[in-house]
Amino acid sequence: MSGAYDNVRVGKLKLKGAGKFGTSGSDARERQKKRKKATVVVDEDAIRHGGWWKVEEFSQITGPVAIELFPFSYIKALDDGSFTLGAPHPEGEGPNPEEILIAVRVSDTKIALKSGYDKYLAVSASGKLVGKAEAIGSLEQWEPVFEKGEMALAASNQRFLTCKNETEIMASSDTVGMDEKVKIRSNAQRSEKTTDEEDTDASQVELHYVKQFQCFQDKKIKLNPGAVADLETAKKEGNVHETMLDRREKMKSDRMCK
Template sequence: MEYENVRTGKLVLKGEKQKSKKRKHKKQEKNEGNSNLQDADAVSHGGWYETTKVSEITGTVAIEFGRHVYMKALDNGLFTLGIPHSEGEGPSPEEILTAIPVNETKVALKSGYGKYLGVDKKGVVVGRSDAVGALEQWEPIFQDGKLAILSNTNFFVSVTDEDDVVCQSKIAGPSEFVRIRSMVQQVEDPNKDTCEEEQGSLAQVEEKFVRKFQKFQDKKVRICEADRSSLKKAKEEGLLHETLLDRRSKMKADRYCK
């Protein structure tokens, strides 16, 4: 059976703690260091990035056991380990899967042969289903920097001494730890910690505040014409809201300013 090409496309991180926003400069340095490490790791795997949360497991992915060794689909619906790849080389076509989100914690996986991965009665991972049922749902579990994939039968994915891919262990240990790699680079959103009203240029930000707080009978928006240089400084010092309030107080018909 001829191997099909899989399509590139695009779930809540267990055990993840909300990081403090204090000491921003140190956090930025740490993030930059982690980013460099991730980029170097991706380059050594042909551009395939290691996923770190369920929401990243979508679209074109590959499951890595060990270093540069990926799970490989066979034309009989079974799975084995492919041969080790060289540094800088990505997975082969038969080692590529398509991940499809099922919900916030589970995904379905489709092989390049167009079949969904499931588990048979012997606990062997097979790709022979044309639709996603209970047995075709997988739960990637991230914890302490490690990843294990739990099947619907409550057994973790692992590999036998003969390189067969199975689900026969209820405990995740070194044999069950894997990496799921994706071709979709996760780009950090620079505005993720900024409220929508503060996004955009200073002129756009001020207009949003004016539209929110002012009310005019003629429905015309009136914005303070004074120089906005003070807004830039206020934003850097964390005083943007107070400064906008002062500017609005100079305008008539403001609902909240005298």
């Protein structure tokens, strides 16, 4: 056999449990304890918005999105082609179907937004937000502008999206103030940010795993009241996950520990 496989070097077969130089597996286990483990960084903001996370760069704007104008309040499409501000949602709840738009990239800097009524969002001559076009033209193109972790949305008339009197949505502002700062949220799968458990406070590591597995009503997280110092010791000894499991089991509120 020739080709790319010719350059592959075949090493010795290592049996499971065999340590270095054929000794016991204690050395291997010790190395495994010291190996850094990655854990998912919990996005608390996304949890409060029902799993819809805040877009932070242009490349993330695609597919289903929601535009949050005020905390937990999203742009809502009406069947007559107009838009209004939806009622605030409770924490933990995402946008309603009529508040979900489909984002389509039309260039390296601009997007188009389609409502659930299959109409593209545009701005009228008076600056009102409307959704009546069945195709993307110059009026249906929007430019997200990012600066210092915040975002504004510029319309084809070169003005920024804003909400007047908390009901009338317009593209009428020449400058960006508090009322023009919006958030685009997405529920698309994204690459998870990771952090090193060895570099993370033990209490935060435990909180992440409790949130992942605990069955809790009334949205209250229950942590073991025991000293967190035990977790710090367990981290050094390489058995932090076993210790967390014991702590969760004592709480009798974890679906993985019953």
